[in-house]
Amino acid sequence: MKKLKIAQIAPPFIPVPPTHYGGTEAVISNITEELVKRGHTVTLFAAGTSQTSATLVSPFPRPLDKTATDELFSPLAHKLFWMHSLPYMQHVSRSLHDADSFDIIHDHTHYMSVFYKDFIKTPMVSTYHGSLQWASQSPIEKMILETYRTHHWIAISRAQQQYSEVDLNIVSVIHHGIHPDAFSFSESINKNFVWLGRITKQKGIEDAISATRQTETELVISGVVNDRDKEFFETTVQPAFTDKRITYSGPADHTQKIVLLGQAKALLYPLLWEEPFGLVMVETMACGTPVIAYARGAAPEIVEDGVTGFLVNSSPQDIRGDFVVKQTGVAGLCEAITRINNLSDHDYRNMRLSARKRVEKHFTVEKMVDTYEDVYNNILNT
Amino acid sequence: MQHSMKIALTGILTRSIGRQTYGGTEAITYHLVEELVKRGHDITLYAASDSEVSSKLISVCSSSTARIVSMNGDLAQPYSMLLSRKLAEDANKYDIIHNNFFHTYILSAFAPFIKVPLVHTIHNSYYTNKDWTKALKSYKTLSHETYVFVSKYGQQRAAPFPRSTTIYNGIDEKEYAFNPISEDYALWLGRMVPEKGADLAIQAIKQTGRQLILTTVPMEVKHNEYLNHTIAPLLDDSIALHISTSVKEKIQLYQHARVFLFPITWEEPFGLVMVEAMSCGTPVIAFARGSAAEVIEDGVTGFIINPSDKDIRGSWKVKQTGIEGIREAVDRIYTMSDTQYTRMRRACRKRVEKNFTIQKMMDAYERLYRSILKTN
Numbered sequence: 001m002k003k004l005k006i007a008q009i010a011p012p013f014i015p016v017p018p019t020h021y022g023g024t025e026a027v028i029s030n031i032t033e034e035l036v037k038r039g040h041t042v043t044l045f046a047a048g049t050s051q052t053s054a055t056l057v058s059p060f061p062r063p064l065d066k067t068a069t070d071e072l073f074s075p076l077a078h079k080l081f082w083m084h085s086l087p088y089m090q091h092v093s094r095s096l097h098d099a100d101s102f103d104i105i106h107d108h109t110h111y112m113s114v115f116y117k118d119f120i121k122t123p124m125v126s127t128y129h130g131s132l133q134w135a136s137q138s139p140i141e142k143m144i145l146e147t148y149r150t151h152h153w154i155a156i157s158r159a160q161q162q163y164s165e166v167d168l169n170i171v172s173v174i175h176h177g178i179h180p181d182a183f184s185f186s187e188s189i190n191k192n193f194v195w196l197g198r199i200t201k202q203k204g205i206e207d208a209i210s211a212t213r214q215t216e217t218e219l220v221i222s223g224v225v226n227d228r229d230k231e232f233f234e235t236t237v238q239p240a241f242t243d244k245r246i247t248y249s250g251p252a253d254h255t256q257k258i259v260l261l262g263q264a265k266a267l268l269y270p271l272l273w274e275e276p277f278g279l280v281m282v283e284t285m286a287c288g289t290p291v292i293a294y295a296r297g298a299a300p301e302i303v304e305d306g307v308t309g310f311l312v313n314s315s316p317q318d319i320r321g322d323f324v325v326k327q328t329g330v331a332g333l334c335e336a337i338t339r340i341n342n343l344s345d346h347d348y349r350n351m352r353l354s355a356r357k358r359v360e361k362h363f364t365v366e367k368m369v370d371t372y373e374d375v376y377n378n379i380l381n382t
Numbered sequence: 383m384q385h386s387m388k389i390a391l392t393g394i395l396t397r398s399i400g401r402q403t404y405g406g407t408e409a410i411t412y413h414l415v416e417e418l419v420k421r422g423h424d425i426t427l428y429a430a431s432d433s434e435v436s437s438k439l440i441s442v443c444s445s446s447t448a449r450i451v452s453m454n455g456d457l458a459q460p461y462s463m464l465l466s467r468k469l470a471e472d473a474n475k476y477d478i479i480h481n482n483f484f485h486t487y488i489l490s491a492f493a494p495f496i497k498v499p500l501v502h503t504i505h506n507s508y509y510t511n512k513d514w515t516k517a518l519k520s521y522k523t524l525s526h527e528t529y530v531f532v533s534k535y536g537q538q539r540a541a542p543f544p545r546s547t548t549i550y551n552g553i554d555e556k557e558y559a560f561n562p563i564s565e566d567y568a569l570w571l572g573r574m575v576p577e578k579g580a581d582l583a584i585q586a587i588k589q590t591g592r593q594l595i596l597t598t599v600p601m602e603v604k605h606n607e608y609l610n611h612t613i614a615p616l617l618d619d620s621i622a623l624h625i626s627t628s629v630k631e632k633i634q635l636y637q638h639a640r641v642f643l644f645p646i647t648w649e650e651p652f653g654l655v656m657v658e659a660m661s662c663g664t665p666v667i668a669f670a671r672g673s674a675a676e677v678i679e680d681g682v683t684g685f686i687i688n689p690s691d692k693d694i695r696g697s698w699k700v701k702q703t704g705i706e707g708i709r710e711a712v713d714r715i716y717t718m719s720d721t722q723y724t725r726m727r728r729a730c731r732k733r734v735e736k737n738f739t740i741q742k743m744m745d746a747y748e749r750l751y752r753s754i755l756k757t758n
Contacts, residue, residue, distance in 0.1 A: 119495035
């Protein structure tokens with residue numbers, strides 16, 4: 001395809017790629033590096049400490065207040081978002097100052113950039129990384145999304161689009177992709193299950209603990225605890241550690257994560273919210289480890305039920321599909337754990353291979369960027 | 383005669399802007415608009431749809447809509463952003479744009495896409511907040527942006543801001559008419575929030591055995607905690623609490639007060655109430671924070687007090703600090719001879735007439751607009 005001049009606009013809070021937490025920034029990094037590899041001229045607007053082979057432009061030399069970003073991924077996002085909007089707005093508007101020197105602008109800043117799109121001749125496409133459900137439940141954000149309904153939006157899953165109350169002009173649904181080679185396939189089989197993520201109520205850690213206790217299996221918990229979640233961690237999660245089968249291994253860097261995920265029997269991912277994507281499910285499957293997830297958010301798009309893990313309806317009142325596991329909620333998690341434990345070595349190995357294959361086929365950076373290139377071209381040709 | 387200018391102004395969205403407004407920022411915006419219209423300029427105000435002004439008005443929402451989505455009294459950013467976008471689209475229709483949003487940066491973020499000169503008046507006191515200061519350090523103003531601070535204190539504190547100047551706020555001195563004699567009560571007036579120091583005023587006045595009238599506007603529920611838990615237990619026969627939104631009543635209270643107490647616990651960027659009181663002839667006792675030392679002439683139009691022994695801002699007539707300092711200043715004002723006290727009331731009025739009238743403020747803004755247009 002024709003080589004393009006592309007601007008990637010990242011939020012100013014976390015470096016691209018992230019040093020620890022930051023799924024969005026990891027994806028932006030993957031897109032940027034792949035576009036450079038394909039010969040495009042890419043400028044990345046991001047926090048000052050970012051690492052990229054593209055041209056890096058940083059209106060702010062250092063990443064801005066990180067706690068602000070953690071809040072961006074919480075139900076309080078719509079409140080706190082605006083409290084931190086001064087630097088965010090400055091970052092975006094200064095990034096777009098010279099927008100006309102690009103062929104296309106690929107924006108990742110929620111709806112911060114769209115406010116300026118009418119002043120720019122260059123077409124802009126925005127990947128919405130947050131929850132459109134939360135956004136459309138907030139009167140403010142709903143109004144903004146409605147104002148910019150016809151903008152070129154990209155959803156990161158069909159679920160994200162489905163749970164939006166605003167009928168946005170979604171030009172494409174593009175799943176996140178990873179480099180499977182960075183997550184080496186593992187055949188070694190430990191007995192333990194794993195739960196990995198930022199330790200917060202929304203991510204369903206309580207149900208994961210209940211299910212492992214009821215099935216008397218081992219669980220390794222890994223993840224950061226932010227100040228905001230300290231009390232939750234201390235009162236709800238920590239008491240479970242008296243059970244010898246449950247261990248906490250702290251936050252994991254990339255290498256530790258691969259070991260933790262790869263050597264586990266399966267990942268437990270009983271989300272309490274409609275997560276728009278869930279990169280950790282893809283990373284786990286890339287290591288060959290099955291995923292047991294509540295059938296919420298994008299989980300049904302990522303996990304192939306009975307093949308790369310199990311989908312579980314989160315409660316009898318919330319039936320999303322007719323899955324292999326018939327029980328719901330914690331009982332459903334228990335059933336899934338038991339099923340995995342009871343698989344023959346042969347069947348379990350097949351599940352691991354299928355998990356890896358599914359990632360190689362559907363969730364690679366190459367595939368993601370192929371689709372983004374198509375979107376850029378479609379927009380430029382209309 | 384100089385030709386008229388086409389000027390767009392923005393105003394705070396969470397309040398309607400009109401003659402009856404009570405708060406400082408929106409009152410200044412109202413007077414700016416009205417006076418500019420009177421002076422023959424072509425004015426458009428971008429503000430809440432329920433504003434009542436003689437200029438053209440462009441809106442995206444009413445003040446009540448903006449208040450519903452605001453989290454912190456004034457944080458109606460999304461609507462301010464939409465209104466800013468509208469103004470940025472219209473920008474070429476104007477010679478100059480004067481930003482009076484309480485959150486200045488919202489329009490400033492559109493500056494790269496606006497070709498005409500922008501004047502931002504900082505009504506806020508961002509510069510006293512550590513986090514904001516950090517953010518502002520990386521904040522690059524563009525060459526067509528000029529910043530106006532409402533006190534030299536603000537301008538210095540916010541440094542380095544290129545192309546910045548100080549223009550004091552002004553009031554309608556005819557409305558805040560001079561009263562040469564007073565009654566016996568001391569007055570505190572403001573929003574009932576800890577920053578305005580009503581509790582300190584009460585504590586100081588109780589030590590003097592004088593009467594204090596506290597006047598405030600009805601507060602949003604979330605601020606009632608201060609009123610109910612801090613102020614209410616301090617009330618007794620010597621303290622009267624008066625809740626009203628009437629500007630007329632406010633002026634009468636100023637006119638008849640012996641002294642106005644302003645024991646602020648934050649760095650007030652301007653403090654319009656000090657000027658309103660002085661215009662009516664009432665001396666002001668204030669902590670030496672923010673703009674206070676620029677507004678009050680120590681010993682002449684009132685007294686300036688260092689906030690505490692650990693926070694000495696200058697060498698003032700009253701040597702004691704904190705509540706003790708306020709008490710000493712109150713005693714001094716109540717024990718002055720009639721001649722001395724009358725002289726002080728006259729000096730208050732004169733200081734306002736000379737420095738803090740709408741006319742003075744408008745002359746300064748008009749000069750600023752013209753000088754910017756000349757160089758751009």
